[in-house]
Amino acid sequence: MPKIVDHDQRRVELVGATWRIIAERGLDGATMRDIAAEAGFANGALKPYFPTKDQLLDFAFEHIVAQTNARMAAATEGRTGLDALRAYCHEILPLDDERLSEARVAIAFWQKALRDPSKAAVHARSMEQWREALGGLLGAAGFRGAEAHDGARPAPAAGLDAAVGAIMNLVLGAQITATLSPAQHGPDALVAQLDCLLDGLLSGADA
Amino acid sequence: MPKIVDHDQRRVELVGATWRIIAERGLDGATMRDIAAEAGFANGALKPYFPTKDQLLDFAFEHIVAQTNARMAAATEGRTGLDALRAYCHEILPLDDERLSEARVAIAFWQKALRDPSKAAVHARSMEQWREALGGLLGAAGFRGAEAHDGARPAPAAGLDAAVGAIMNLVLGAQITATLSPAQHGPDALVAQLDCLLDGLLSGADA
Numbered sequence: 369m370p371k372i373v374d375h376d377q378r379r380v381e382l383v384g385a386t387w388r389i390i391a392e393r394g395l396d397g398a399t400m401r402d403i404a405a406e407a408g409f410a411n412g413a414l415k416p417y418f419p420t421k422d423q424l425l426d427f428a429f430e431h432i433v434a435q436t437n438a439r440m441a442a443a444t445e446g447r448t449g450l451d452a453l454r455a456y457c458h459e460i461l462p463l464d465d466e467r468l469s470e471a472r473v474a475i476a477f478w479q480k481a482l483r484d485p486s487k488a489a490v491h492a493r494s495m496e497q498w499r500e501a502l503g504g505l506l507g508a509a510g511f512r513g514a515e516a517h518d519g520a521r522p523a524p525a526a527g528l529d530a531a532v533g534a535i536m537n538l539v540l541g542a543q544i545t546a547t548l549s550p551a552q553h554g555p556d557a558l559v560a561q562l563d564c565l566l567d568g569l570l571s572g573a574d575a
Numbered sequence: 576m577p578k579i580v581d582h583d584q585r586r587v588e589l590v591g592a593t594w595r596i597i598a599e600r601g602l603d604g605a606t607m608r609d610i611a612a613e614a615g616f617a618n619g620a621l622k623p624y625f626p627t628k629d630q631l632l633d634f635a636f637e638h639i640v641a642q643t644n645a646r647m648a649a650a651t652e653g654r655t656g657l658d659a660l661r662a663y664c665h666e667i668l669p670l671d672d673e674r675l676s677e678a679r680v681a682i683a684f685w686q687k688a689l690r691d692p693s694k695a696a697v698h699a700r701s702m703e704q705w706r707e708a709l710g711g712l713l714g715a716a717g718f719r720g721a722e723a724h725d726g727a728r729p730a731p732a733a734g735l736d737a738a739v740g741a742i743m744n745l746v747l748g749a750q751i752t753a754t755l756s757p758a759q760h761g762p763d764a765l766v767a768q769l770d771c772l773l774d775g776l777l778s779g780a781d782a
Contacts, residue, residue, distance in 0.1 A: 394690045472689055478751055479686040482679055483601045491755050499759065530767035533752070533759055534745060537768055541748025544685055545740070548698050552706065552740055560737035561744055568775010 379417045379427065382407075386414070387428040391469035395421060395476050422480070426487065429477040432470040433494040436460060440501075450570060453505040457562055460498070460539040462546040463555040471543035495536065502532045510573030531569050538565055586624045586634065589614075593621070594635040598676035602628060602683050629687065633697065636684040639677040640701040643667060647708070657777060660712040664769055667705070667746040669753040670762040678750035702743065709739045717780030738776050745772055 385407040389398065398406075400421055404414045418424040436459050443455040462471040481487035506528060513527050538561070545553040553561075592614040596605065605613075607628055611621045625631040643666050650662040669678040688694035713735060720734050745768070752760040760768075 394686075397690060475682075475686050475689060478755060479601075479682050481755055482682060483604060488755055492758075495752075495756055527767070529759070530764065530771050533764055534768040534771040536756075537745045537748035537752055537760075537765075538741060538772070539744075539748070540751045541744035541746065544747045544751075545702075545744055548685060548688055548695055549702055549743075551699075552736070553744075557737065557740055558744075560734070561741040564737050564741040564776060565745070565772050568778060569771060571775060571778055 375417070380431070382409070382414060382417055383424070383427045383431045385409070386424065387431055387473055388469050390425065390428050390476065391472040394472075395425060395480075400424070425473075425477055425480060426490065428473050429487075430490065430494075432473050436470065437497070444505075448508065450509045450566065450573075453502075453509045453566060454562070456501065456505055457535065457539055457566075458559065461542050461555075461558045461562060463558060468547060471547050474540075474543050475547065499532050499536060502535055503528055506531055506535075506569065509570055511569060512573060534565060534569070538562060582624070587638070589616070589621060589624055590631070590634045590638045592616070593631065594638050594680055595676050597632065597635050597683065598679040601679075602632060602687075607631070632680075632684055632687060633694065635680050636694075637697065637701075639680050643677065644704070651712075655715065657716045657773065657780075660709075660716045660773060661769070663708065663712055664742065664746055664773075665766065668749050668762075668765045668769060670765060675754060678754050681747075681750050682754065706739050706743060709742050710735055713738055713742075713776065716777055718776060719780060741772060741776070745769060 386403050389403050389406045393402065393406075400414055400418070401411050403421075403424070404411055414424065418427065439459040440456050443459055444452045447455050459467075462468045477487065477491070481491050511528065511531060513531070542553065542558050542561070546558060593610050596610050596613045600609065600613075607621055607625070608618050610628075610631070611618055621631065625634065646666040647663050650666055651659045654662050666674075669675045684694065684698070688698050718735065718738060720738070749760065749765050749768070753765060
């Protein structure tokens, strides 16, 4: 009987074995042959699943989003309020080698997505999930928006959308600062930077 | 008498004429010949000044930082406090087509800088200038750090470094969100997102 191969499953396995090599070597720095060799596969093993490096990059990006989502689910399990919101964001922040490698894949993907509408759509879809989750977590943490702020100063447009957008900017920006300016953006610094925003958003929140 | 050519000046002029083409076409999407042709130069005109596309990208990045710095100086002239801080940050946020083009060059540069220490050093040097300026502007806007926050909640590590790092993450992240998720990150949205952070940092500030 011929062996039954689940091609989707095989694709996921291959991406799981190769995404770190893309992160380390960069897209320009490695051929498909190099990537296969470093991951311990025969030359040509990747080709049937990813005809081009570009397709391998697409799957690598979706893979790192999926593994971030899995970590978020585990990290927020049993947590509530600000605690859950922070735990969720920490899985995006590049706080360890694994997440720094994810950041490198994301930056390579963004650069390609600037001129590739299908990649931009993949990015937008993933970010939309995070935005929705962040909106829910902010609400659950007691975010009340503009009216929570000091009335003596001009009212900030701190609606929920603005708050969610601010968090997205900050956690995506951290992918750049942590990889390119690590001295100012080590793990403790990144967490403190995030807290600057979250504490401000939730000052005056229903505790 | 032979014409005297100021080569540094000529290089600056060439970058000024070509950086937008890099932003629009991308590094992979255009040859040096294409870039020269689109900018209205003879084939080969760029080569003596930028032997490779990679060097043209280095100069393009330094050019957009220099033009951002010039805008910052003009925008903050005569402003003080939070007003000056906001005006400074707005010149980094991709609020118009010019700044969106700058964002595209920055993203291309970051991707290369991940594996090129000399590019990473250029990036770090530019960002260090901004961090220093932001620290001064935050202080002048009355930033008082952790003690400004509500004592009933765990004290955030909102020292000046954390506040500056948070702003850097947010404004750099905006380069990605505004180019790749424009629906949620138009100009008004980006300004409101920035205000979420600045208002939180300066709540309780010496007004």
